[in-house]
Amino acid sequence: MGISLLGLLGSQVLVRDYHQSCVKIQSFTVREKFSISYKPPKFKLCIGNISVCKSEFIDMDERTSPNEVRKEIENCYELIHRLGRGVVYLGSSRMGPNHSHYSHALELSREIASLLDCTSWSGVGPGLMDAVTMGAMQVGKPVGGFKIAKEAGEWTASKFHPYLPSENYLTCRFFSARKHGLVDAAVRSSCSDKTAVVALPGGIGTLDELFEILALIQLERIGSSLPVPFLVMNYDSFYAKLLDFLGDCEDWGTVSKGEVESLWKVCNTNAEALDYLSDFYNLRAVDRGRNEKEVRTSHKTIS
Numbered sequence: 001m002g003i004s005l006l007g008l009l010g011s012q013v014l015v016r017d018y019h020q021s022c023v024k025i026q027s028f029t030v031r032e033k034f035s036i037s038y039k040p041p042k043f044k045l046c047i048g049n050i051s052v053c054k055s056e057f058i059d060m061d062e063r064t065s066p067n068e069v070r071k072e073i074e075n076c077y078e079l080i081h082r083l084g085r086g087v088v089y090l091g092s093s094r095m096g097p098n099h100s101h102y103s104h105a106l107e108l109s110r111e112i113a114s115l116l117d118c119t120s121w122s123g124v125g126p127g128l129m130d131a132v133t134m135g136a137m138q139v140g141k142p143v144g145g146f147k148i149a150k151e152a153g154e155w156t157a158s159k160f161h162p163y164l165p166s167e168n169y170l171t172c173r174f175f176s177a178r179k180h181g182l183v184d185a186a187v188r189s190s191c192s193d194k195t196a197v198v199a200l201p202g203g204i205g206t207l208d209e210l211f212e213i214l215a216l217i218q219l220e221r222i223g224s225s226l227p228v229p230f231l232v233m234n235y236d237s238f239y240a241k242l243l244d245f246l247g248d249c250e251d252w253g254t255v256s257k258g259e260v261e262s263l264w265k266v267c268n269t270n271a272e273a274l275d276y277l278s279d280f281y282n283l284r285a286v287d288r289g290r291n292e293k294e295v296r297t298s299h300k301t302i303s
Contacts, residue, residue: 069174076146076181079170083144085193086118088186090209091128091200101235102131105200108233108270109135115277116194119144121185123178124161124169128200133164145169146181183213188226194281196229198273199264201238217263229280230264231273239266 089109095101109132113120120136122129124145136143147169149159159171172178186195199210210232216222217230232239243266249255267273277283 065174069177072170072172072174072177073180075170076172076177077184079144079146080181080185083142083168084119085185085187085195086142086144087112087116087120087196087198088182089120089122089129089132089198089200090182090202090206090213091122091132092202092206093123093125093127093129094203095127095201097131101201101238102128104233104235104270105131106135106138108132108198108273110138111135111270111274112196112198112277113141114139115274115283116196116281117141118194119185121145121182123147123182124164128202132200143168144185146178147171148175148178149173179209179212182209183216183222186213186228187222187224188228189224191226193226196231196277199230199232201233201235207242214260214263218259229277231276232264232266233270233273234266234268237268 087109089105091105092101105128109120113136119142120132122132122145124133124143124147129145133143133145143164145164145168147159147161149171160166161169170181172181186197188195197213199206202210213222213230217228222228234240234243246255246260250257250259265276267276
């Protein structure tokens, strides 16, 4: 089987068939048409570096990123095994302490951590990720995360978290490893596991993670043997237009009627989210009251 090589030479086309010993050049100009055939010298295949822009070279034999990604994923799994699975929070890195959604997120993570008695996971960055980290710490519950060196809106990159111990988080080089970690942290392998995914208001990165997890749940590829509750916090109707768009998708037939609603729970307030999780895990009212008392006591102690 031969391979043809096509090259443009001004108004001419060069055709080279490697299983033949003849090169044919044909002219396609309007004024004149001609063809030339000749026998080129034999080519020798050389194996080596591939030259790319800026005089950089890629040595295909020394490409190590697949192994590095695999190792980083293993490190994510080790961190989850050590700290325990729990609630994974997705959210904006730009909504700081002066934003109303920051206080909502802090309160939500504080109450969920006590309600489910689990680890709180996030990207441990600034903004709403910082809010959920602080909320869980206020009630003395474990916190873990998968950090990236530079968050959206930041001018500088750092591998280190400003106050979390280094054994509580991993700074990831690869987004694929980070996503593996955020998904695996919410997996349920037994009925005693109380996990969830909570999507807080956010931008491009949050939407990327939100739809990835939504697709994994839809296709039953999230890796969990038991269902994982997925909550979308629609504070101040933040996600209203997104929900309208998904409604339009139903009208166009790109998603089935009621399909998206069956995959997640949209909550407008923290109270709705807590009620939903209480019902999902069949937590008794007395347990709910005990957890709420624990939250108030811990908050007073810290204050």
